[in-house]
Amino acid sequence: MSDRWSHVSSSPTRSGADQGAELDADDLFGTAAPVAPPLDERLRQAYFWLVNRAVISPFYDVEFSRDAPLSFELGDAGARLELATDQSYSSNVLLPLLTFAVGGRCLLIGGPGRGKTTLAVLMGVLAGDEPAAVRTAVVQGQPQLTVSDLVGAPLPRDLVEAESLDAVRVAWRGWLARPVKIVDEYNRIPTKTQSALLTMVAEGYVESYDQQLRTAGESGVDAWYFTANDDAGGGTFPVIQALRDRMDVTVAALGFNSRFFGELVARVERGERPEDHVPPELRFDAEGRRSMAAEIRAVPVPAPVLRRLEFFTSHFEFVQHGGRAFEYRTKDTVATAGASVAEVIESNGGADLEADLGAQTTNSISVRALQTLVLYAKAMAWFRGVAEVTHDDVAAVLPFVLRGKLLPNPTHPRFEGELDRELATDAVAWLRDLWRQSSAQFATLRRDREDPVGRLLAEAAPGLEGLDALTTSRRVTAVESAIGAIAATGKLYGRDYDDLLALKYLHQRYTNYLRWLESSRR
Amino acid sequence: MMRHPGVSANDAGVVADPGALPEPLAATVERVATWGGDVARYRAAAAAGLAALDAAGHDATAATDAAVRALGTLAAWRSGIPAFRRSAHEGAGALPDAAVAAVLGIGVAAVADWRAAADDPLFWPGTGPGDEIVRVGGFRGLGGAWTAPPAQVVVGAGEDLAVRADGAWWRVELDAVGVRLHALESVPLGADAPAGAAHPDARLEAAIAPDSYLVTVRRRA
Numbered sequence: 001m002s003d004r005w006s007h008v009s010s011s012p013t014r015s016g017a018d019q020g021a022e023l024d025a026d027d028l029f030g031t032a033a034p035v036a037p038p039l040d041e042r043l044r045q046a047y048f049w050l051v052n053r054a055v056i057s058p059f060y061d062v063e064f065s066r067d068a069p070l071s072f073e074l075g076d077a078g079a080r081l082e083l084a085t086d087q088s089y090s091s092n093v094l095l096p097l098l099t100f101a102v103g104g105r106c107l108l109i110g111g112p113g114r115g116k117t118t119l120a121v122l123m124g125v126l127a128g129d130e131p132a133a134v135r136t137a138v139v140q141g142q143p144q145l146t147v148s149d150l151v152g153a154p155l156p157r158d159l160v161e162a163e164s165l166d167a168v169r170v171a172w173r174g175w176l177a178r179p180v181k182i183v184d185e186y187n188r189i190p191t192k193t194q195s196a197l198l199t200m201v202a203e204g205y206v207e208s209y210d211q212q213l214r215t216a217g218e219s220g221v222d223a224w225y226f227t228a229n230d231d232a233g234g235g236t237f238p239v240i241q242a243l244r245d246r247m248d249v250t251v252a253a254l255g256f257n258s259r260f261f262g263e264l265v266a267r268v269e270r271g272e273r274p275e276d277h278v279p280p281e282l283r284f285d286a287e288g289r290r291s292m293a294a295e296i297r298a299v300p301v302p303a304p305v306l307r308r309l310e311f312f313t314s315h316f317e318f319v320q321h322g323g324r325a326f327e328y329r330t331k332d333t334v335a336t337a338g339a340s341v342a343e344v345i346e347s348n349g350g351a352d353l354e355a356d357l358g359a360q361t362t363n364s365i366s367v368r369a370l371q372t373l374v375l376y377a378k379a380m381a382w383f384r385g386v387a388e389v390t391h392d393d394v395a396a397v398l399p400f401v402l403r404g405k406l407l408p409n410p411t412h413p414r415f416e417g418e419l420d421r422e423l424a425t426d427a428v429a430w431l432r433d434l435w436r437q438s439s440a441q442f443a444t445l446r447r448d449r450e451d452p453v454g455r456l457l458a459e460a461a462p463g464l465e466g467l468d469a470l471t472t473s474r475r476v477t478a479v480e481s482a483i484g485a486i487a488a489t490g491k492l493y494g495r496d497y498d499d500l501l502a503l504k505y506l507h508q509r510y511t512n513y514l515r516w517l518e519s520s521r522r
Numbered sequence: 523m524m525r526h527p528g529v530s531a532n533d534a535g536v537v538a539d540p541g542a543l544p545e546p547l548a549a550t551v552e553r554v555a556t557w558g559g560d561v562a563r564y565r566a567a568a569a570a571g572l573a574a575l576d577a578a579g580h581d582a583t584a585a586t587d588a589a590v591r592a593l594g595t596l597a598a599w600r601s602g603i604p605a606f607r608r609s610a611h612e613g614a615g616a617l618p619d620a621a622v623a624a625v626l627g628i629g630v631a632a633v634a635d636w637r638a639a640a641d642d643p644l645f646w647p648g649t650g651p652g653d654e655i656v657r658v659g660g661f662r663g664l665g666g667a668w669t670a671p672p673a674q675v676v677v678g679a680g681e682d683l684a685v686r687a688d689g690a691w692w693r694v695e696l697d698a699v700g701v702r703l704h705a706l707e708s709v710p711l712g713a714d715a716p717a718g719a720a721h722p723d724a725r726l727e728a729a730i731a732p733d734s735y736l737v738t739v740r741r742r743a
Contacts, residue, residue, distance in 0.1 A: 023557065024609035025591040028550050028598050066705040068669050068688045070662075086705075390707065 039284075039292045040382055043101055046126055046282045047383075050093050054122055054274035055115050056260045060088040061428075062396050064384070078419075087384070091428075095251040095400050096123055096225065098379040100180065101292050103221035104372070105201060105246055107186075107404075109231045110253030117184055119253070120225035121275045124180035127223070128283045131275040134182070137175035141185035143236050147196045151176065151206050151213075166210040176206055179217050179289065186226040186243075188236040198243045219286035221293045231404055248372045250403040252428075299378040300388045304448060308391060309373070311447055311495060312438040315357040316364040316406065318497035320348040327501065331363050342411045353413060357437055358494035360430075362409045365402065373401045391439070399431035406431065441495070452482050453499040460506055464513045472517065476510045479503050528657035528736070529602065531646045531699050537566040537627075544572070547594050558702065559601035567597035567625045571617075574624035592616050596625045602700035604643070611640040643681060643697035644725060644741055652743035655726075656701050658694055659687065661735040667692075667703055672730045672737050676712045679723040684710040685730075685737055696739065 025031075037045070051057045063069070063084040070083040092108070099106035100123045108116040117138065124134030139150065152172040162168045175181060183189075189197065200206045201224060206213050216222045228239075231250060256264075266272075284292065301309075316331070321344050323333040334341045341362040345351075353359045365373075373394070380393040408415060408423075408430060415424040423430040442448060456479060464472070483503050486496050539562035542548055547568050554564045571593040580589060592613030599610035614622050614637065622637075623630040632647035639645035644655060660666020672687040683694040684706060691706040691713075712721065720727065720742070727740045 021605060022608055023598070023603065023605040025595045025613060028553060028594050028606075029546055029591055030549065030553070066690060070669070386707075 039288060039295060040385055042282065042284070042288075043097065043292065043383060044385075047089070047093060047097055049279065049282055050097070050119075050122060051090050054278075055093060055119055056256070056263055057090040057093050057254060058257050058260065059090040059092070059254050060084060061254075062089040062091050062094055064088050064392055064396070089396075090254070091400060092251050092254045093119065094383075095249045095376075095397075096120070098376055098383060098397070099123075099225070099249060100126060100223045101289075101383070102248075102296055102375055102379050103216075103223050103289070103293055104248040104375070105224040105226070107231070107247040107250045108225060108227045108253055109229070109250060111229060114253035114255065116227040116253045117182065118274065120180070120182040120227065122278065123223060123225060124178065124182065125275050125278045126283055127179040127289065128285055129178060129180070131273070131278075134178070134180065134275065137178050138182045138184055139175060141183060141188040143188060143190060145189050145193050147193050147208075150193055150196055151200075151208050154209050168209040168211070170208045170211045170213075172206070172213050176200070176213055176215050177217050179219060179221070179286070180223050180225065181215070182225045182227075184227050185229070187228045187230075187239050191237055191240060194237070194240050194243050198240065198246065201243065201246045217286070219289045221289045244404060245366065245368065247404065249376065249397070249400040251400050296379045296382045297375070299382050301374060301378070302388050305389050305391055305394060307448065307451065307454070308439060308442055309370075309394060310498075311442045312435060313365055313370060314496075314498040315438060315494040316361050318358055318492075318494035319344055320351060320492065329497070331361075335363065342409050345409060346411055352491070355441075355491075356493050357434060357441070360409055360412050360414060360434065362407050363405075365406055369401060369405045373398060376401055395432065395435050395439075398435050399428040402431050403427045406434075445495075452485070453502055456482060456506055457502060460509060464509065467513065469514060469517050472510050472514045476507065476514065479507045479510065483507075529655075529699055529701065532563070537563050540565050540569040543568055546590065547572075550594055550598070554598050554601055554603070557598075557603045557605070559598060559603045559700075561601070564597050564601035567600045567627070568594060570627070571597060571621045571625035574618070574621040578618055578620065588613075588616055589621075593621060593625060596622065600626055600699055604695055604697045604700045604702060607643060607697055608640075611637070646698040649698075649741070651741050654738060654740050655698065656696055656739050657736040658696070658701050658703070658739060659685065659736050666735055668735055671732055671735050674713070674717075675728040675730055675737055676710050676715070677720045677724045677726050677728050678710070678712055679721045680725055682721070682724075683726055683728055683739065684713070685728075686713075694737070694739070 063082065064086040065084045066086045069085055072081045072083075073079070074081055096106050096108065096119055098104070108120065110116055121131065121134050121138065124137070125131050129137075139145075150173065152170050154168045154170050158168040183197065186194070186197070196206070200215050204214060204216050204222075206215055226247065318329055319331045319334060319341065320329060322329045322331060322341075331341045331344075334344050345359050345362075351359060358364075374389075376397040377389045377394045380397050381387075381389045384393070386393070404427075408427070410424070414420050420433075423433065456475070459475065467475075483500060486492075486500060489496075543551065543565055551561060551564065555561050572590075575589060575593065592615075595606055595613045596610045596617070599606035617625075619630050619633040622633045626633075626636065628636065628647045636645070636647055646655075649655075659668050659672055662669050668687040670688055672685050674686040676684040676686075678684070681696065683696070685692045685694060685703075691708070691710055693704045693706050693710070695702040695704060712719075725742050727742050729738045729740075730736075
């Protein structure tokens with residue numbers, strides 16, 4: 001193996017990880033007993049090897065800054081280049097790598113020849129498989145792909161001799177048990193075969209002839225990579241929505257920077273492929289992958305970050321005129337009735353579309369997407385070596401988790417105006433800005449300091465047992481008063497809708513309890 | 523983040539980089555740079571120490587030589603890496619006064635005081651209460667830490683010091699020869715105290731000015 005490929009930096013990949021640690025002569029002279037680097041350090045080493053040696057991705061679009069970044073206005077059309085002041089990352093390598101770490105599902109999109117499949121194959125090699133085995137196991141999406149092509153076929157002899165279906169043994173395809181599964185051009189797969197794929201992705205098993213096979217393998221952590229040339233419904237077959245919804249993150253393969261042409265020439269001349277040169281110390285065995293996933297899930301989400309996530313989520317469910325009953329004034333009510341959410345939003349003439357962030361979308365965020373958002377934010381924090389999830393971690397992964405799931409309302413004036421015209425085509429920038437707008441509103445409305453609904457919910461959390469009638473009555477009054485305070489603003493936005501429903505829930509609990517108290521007294 | 527805008531212990535002047543060190547010290551230079559040490563000062567301190575050991579008739583080329591390891595550790599601390607302070611003091615116990623003085627750049631007569639002050643991170647020979655220890659920060663365009671003058675300082679107990687600059691809070695880890703900035707995730711205790719108020723157990727005083735990017739830190743008088 002040539003040094004060109006195998007170099008892995010011995011320096012810590014993230015300075016500051018040793019903050020506060022004392023140093024001694026063993027550290028200085030390199031005579032300390034060799035200690036295996038922690039898993040997050042190993043994953044960062046893998047990241048830097050990938051971006052610097054394997055896929056040549058000199059992009060830093062996932063930005064972190066400890067202080068104000070230096071910013072340059074370029075040209076006369078609003079282009080801005082910012083120099084981040086903390087370690088920043090290339091999304092098209094980082095998100096697939098985090099997917100590898102959490103055992104998620106990543107959709108890589110972009111035109112042909114942008115290294116989508118190469119990157120996915122590299123993930124397979126990082127999981128310990130041999131490059132040739134990973135390449136062989138790639139499922140090539142094509143219009144004739146059948147379910148049998150995908151999962152395997154029953155043994156012919158059993159088909160003839162078996163007396164019951166469950167006696168038919170199935171020769172499963174080898175790729176199903178691989179820790180990294182790659183489905184190339186999934187939007188060229190026929191709909192029926194996509195449905196079989198959905199079961200595997202969603203349920204973690206595959207079924208054929210009454211036989212089942214678990215797809216998670218020995219570690220229980222399997223990562224899936226799908227590629228597609230576009231994310232707008234192109235391809236031979238439309239992707240079924242349930243399968244599309246299972247993509248935890250969607251990331252675009254970025255272009256090739258022409259300043260790195262020399263490296264391409266070297267690869268052509270030597271006939272080299274990066275996956276054949278992954279340094280052994282960067283590979284993760286089953287135990288390593290299991291531990292990595294467990295460490296990530298254990299990263300805490302502190303209350304202030306959780307509250308800001310709650311606030312962000314609250315904008316999108318509600319739509320005025322979505323239904324008559326208060327609980328049904330939602331985009332889902334409109335969509336499931338077959339009507340146009342955009343039209344319903346537009347029909348609300350009294351709304352301040354600037355203030356109502358929910359008007360920018362035609363749907364809300366699913367519970368699955370929220371869980372994914374939390375998991376990837378944890379992964380981001382863990383990868384950066386910080387002790388708990390920060391706002392920055394959420395902001396970094398949110399656009400890639402919600403891309404294709406939180407859909408823009410094309411009739412919103414924002415997408416038609418001169419100022420934000422690019423946001424109609426740049427989903428990542430739009431979602432990033434949506435989080436920024438929500439955070440700004442959160443601060444302006446002082447929701448980080450004043451949270452009466454949160455206080456009332458916290459008061460009820462320990463349960464009502466033992467509460468006397470007077471205290472319960474006071475709490476009922478407090479709930480009614482909180483509803484009155486929102487009503488007094490004369491406006492109704494998504495950010496208050498969840499609060500109002502939560503207050504109604506509290507009101508129900510307290511009044512039911514009060515009735516029970518009164519009846520038991522008689 | 524390690525920044526070296528001004529450490530009073532270095533005010534004696536710019537050191538001349540003697541160039542490559544003999545092994546095993548040569549292999550340590552890259553690590554010192556990684557930890558944010560001043561490489562020229564490290565080389566100069568180590569070379570001066572080796573010369574002092576040579577003069578004392580010591581064979582300084584043996585890779586396992588405890589004296590060379592102690593000397594390297596002391597030089598690493600002197601190059602501005604506070605994390606080496608404890609091991610520098612411990613290792614210096616095995617070195618003659620002349621070698622310690624050569625590495626630290628102080629007089630031989632001051633070594634005894636320095637040895638006695640192992641538990642005092644602010645001690646430097648010839649300095650006392652009210653003396654300036656370090657100037658922290660600086661304009662980023664000139665290699666400093668910040669793009670705007672620091673807006674607030676919070677002096678806590680002992681050597682605790684926090685600075686608000688560029689909209690963020692920083693913890694200043696410092697001793698007599700070096701300083702390091704750590705970004706803080708939250709507002710430090712005491713941030714809402716009136717300007718100029720100091721913790722009763724503070725050992726530091728810190729001053730900022732609207733026209734300077736530096737925080738001047740002194741031993742409390």
